[in-house]
Amino acid sequence: MKTFWMEEALRRASDYGFEALEVYSESGSHFSVKVFEGEIDTFNLASSAGVSVRGIHGGKMGYAFTEILETEADLETLLKSCRDNAALNESELEPVLYRPSANTSYPVVEKTASTFFDVEPAEKTQALIELEAEIMAQFPLISKVSYNLYSEGRGRVAIRNTLGLDLEHESDLAYSVFAPIVRQGEETRNEHKFALMRHFDRDLLRSVAVEAAEASVAMLGAASVESGEYRTALRYDAAVSLFEAMVSIFSAEAVEKGLSALKGKLGEQIASNCLSIIENPHLKDGPASAPFDSEGVPTQLKRVVDQGVLTTYFHNLRTAAKSGVPPTGNGFRGSYKSSVGIAPTNFYIEPGQVSADGLLSDIGDGLLITAFDGLHAGLNAISGDFSLSARGFRIEGGRIGAPVTQITAAGNFFELLKGIRAAADDLKFESVGGNSAFGAPTLDVGVLSISGS
Numbered sequence: 001m002k003t004f005w006m007e008e009a010l011r012r013a014s015d016y017g018f019e020a021l022e023v024y025s026e027s028g029s030h031f032s033v034k035v036f037e038g039e040i041d042t043f044n045l046a047s048s049a050g051v052s053v054r055g056i057h058g059g060k061m062g063y064a065f066t067e068i069l070e071t072e073a074d075l076e077t078l079l080k081s082c083r084d085n086a087a088l089n090e091s092e093l094e095p096v097l098y099r100p101s102a103n104t105s106y107p108v109v110e111k112t113a114s115t116f117f118d119v120e121p122a123e124k125t126q127a128l129i130e131l132e133a134e135i136m137a138q139f140p141l142i143s144k145v146s147y148n149l150y151s152e153g154r155g156r157v158a159i160r161n162t163l164g165l166d167l168e169h170e171s172d173l174a175y176s177v178f179a180p181i182v183r184q185g186e187e188t189r190n191e192h193k194f195a196l197m198r199h200f201d202r203d204l205l206r207s208v209a210v211e212a213a214e215a216s217v218a219m220l221g222a223a224s225v226e227s228g229e230y231r232t233a234l235r236y237d238a239a240v241s242l243f244e245a246m247v248s249i250f251s252a253e254a255v256e257k258g259l260s261a262l263k264g265k266l267g268e269q270i271a272s273n274c275l276s277i278i279e280n281p282h283l284k285d286g287p288a289s290a291p292f293d294s295e296g297v298p299t300q301l302k303r304v305v306d307q308g309v310l311t312t313y314f315h316n317l318r319t320a321a322k323s324g325v326p327p328t329g330n331g332f333r334g335s336y337k338s339s340v341g342i343a344p345t346n347f348y349i350e351p352g353q354v355s356a357d358g359l360l361s362d363i364g365d366g367l368l369i370t371a372f373d374g375l376h377a378g379l380n381a382i383s384g385d386f387s388l389s390a391r392g393f394r395i396e397g398g399r400i401g402a403p404v405t406q407i408t409a410a411g412n413f414f415e416l417l418k419g420i421r422a423a424a425d426d427l428k429f430e431s432v433g434g435n436s437a438f439g440a441p442t443l444d445v446g447v448l449s450i451s452g453s
Contacts, residue, residue, distance in 0.1 A: 005069045006160055009053060009079065013162050016079045018055040020097045021162050024294065025051045026336040028155030031121055035128040035148045045121055050336040054097065055082045061095035062086025065337050096317045098296040098327075099163040106167070106291040106298050110284040116152050116174045116200040124150055127202055131209055135180065139213045141220075146190060147179035150205070157294070165296045173287055174200070175432065178209040182216040189222070191215035191371075194430060196287055215370075222391065222403035224452040231366030232409070232448040233359060233395065238369045239440035240430040243349065245375045246384070246413050247438070250304055251342045252319035259382055261414060262310060270310045271417035274352070277305035279314075281329065281345035287429055287437035288345040292329065294435075295340055299329035304347075308418075314342050332435040348439030352423035356442045359424045361398035363444060368393045368400060369409060384413035408451040419446035 006023045013021035027049035034042040052065035064081035068074055128148050136142045152174035159167045179192035193212035197204055234242065254260040262270065271277075281299035283289050292298055295317050302312055315323065316331025319342065332343040360368065370392040379386040387410040394401035422444040429439035 003158075005075060006051070006158065009069075009075060010160060010162050012075070012079065013055065016055075016057075016083050018057050018079075018083070018162075019059075021053060021055040021082075022097050022165070022296075023051060023053050023160050024333070024336055025049075025158040026155065028153060030151075030153040031124075032149065032151035033121065033125045033128060035125070035132055036146075037144065038129055038132065040125060043121075043125070051078075052336040053078055053082045055079075055086060056095045056097065057083050057086040059095070060086040060089040060091070062089065063339065093318060094321065096321050097161050097163055098165055098317060100165055100296070104298065107282045109169075109282055109286075109289045109291050111289065112198045112285050114154075114172050114174070114198045116197065117154065117172075119200040124200060127200075127205065131178075131202075131205055134206070135178075135209045135213055138210070139180070139182070139217065141182040141184055141217055142180045142213060143183040143188070145178070145180045147177055147192060148209075149177045150200075151175055152200075159292070159294070159296045161296070167292055167296055169291055171290065173432065174198070176205050176208055178205075178212045180209075180213050180216050182213070182220065184220050187220060189216045189219040191219060196429060196432070198285060218393075219391070219403045219405070222405035224406040225367070225394070225404055225450065226453060227451045228449075229447050230450050231363045231395070232445050232450075233363060233366065233368045234440075234443045234445055235356075235368055235370045235392070236424075236426055236428045236440050236442050237430045238371055238390070238392070239349065239443050240428075240438050241372050241375060242379075242386075242388075242413070243440055244431050244438040245379050246381055247344065247347065247436075248381055249384075250314050250344070252313040252315045252323060253342050255313055256319060256322065261382065261384060262313070265310050266312070268310060269308045270414065271305055271308040272420040273308040274422060275305060275308055275417060275420045276303055276350040277348070278302070278350050279304055279330075279344045279347050283346045286346040287432045288435055290345055290435070293331045294333040295327070295331040297327045297329045297331060299345060302328065314344060316340055316342050334434055343435045345435060346429070346437050346439070348427060348429065348437075349423060349441060349443070351425045351427040351441040354422055354424055356424040356426045357399075359422055359442055359444050360395050360400065362422065363395050364398050366395045367404060367407075367448075367450065368395050372409070379413075384415075386411060386413060404452075406452065410449045410451065416445050416448075420444065421446055 154172035314330035
């Protein structure tokens, strides 16, 4: 959106009776391609832009958004809609927009310059087609590749308000996903691998594909195990999936609604003292790094759980005001069309000092879980109870042994946190979406109840 119209909206705020007004502008471009059986399955090359306003009118907050803000008529419609929306707002909560002080500062987020936009979409598409053929030739057990995706995007956010806020930030991200199907007789296995990248790198694409193929082949011959209590490790990808599914427990909004078991637990030991959970919005090349949130509040490095002790919840301006605490820089929107919610940026379990191999060696005999299925159905995010289909490998004599499938892991997430014995040094970010990215290392979670054969 043109800067002129953002400035004009703020200049005219008082003409429409606003006590304070915020203008939020968002623009970006995105490219993704998915290849299947040597042909383009999906191809998306698009750009988007939009602007929203939040205004305090008559002591109430109003909202409005538009994709087009290019004329006087567009601006008039936008501001009138925001004013009318405020009149319909029945919330009793005091509205608030961010007012920076003379001491407010914003961190510099370091990132390696990306070059993936320098490569034409046709070249990237051809690279995926050639990759599929190359990997299938290298691994004869692959019957087809179910998922061969490359995706990239860049975006720009600008926020201004009548209280002195004037910010902008640019971000970009690229990643690939590869998932082959291997077949041996009547048995099929399908594992996937994911990787972030700062450059369009054929070698990295190939290494991701090889890793996925080797992981799928390694699961051939998988069988169940006898039911029982097992010393268990969660590999980084399984740990991330469980961790991400429970992220809402750290939200102040969930706490105030009684939807988080962490209510009233600030300052208390909620996990093993060898577990720390970090939110680092300033991580160099972090997939979700940002100097400010969608309300213009500076983001902050936080040890949300520090050696097992819960130190903070995630707050936006509203929940912070209601709780009488400073905002934490976690007020994020899904897009300019969305209202402000709560989300983390780069959120991860802090890695330890031991290698993954060393962690398995310490376990001796047990199970390494590499994937959970059915997280939405088999996990209660309020109570923390879970009963999840899982797969992975036996741990035999401290080493990875035979593949395991058709098992169910049952327990309670909060008890699992207390039972963690060690974190390995192999931190990986395995999930990226919206304003958030989630990472974890391999974890020794003590003993889990496993149902099998």
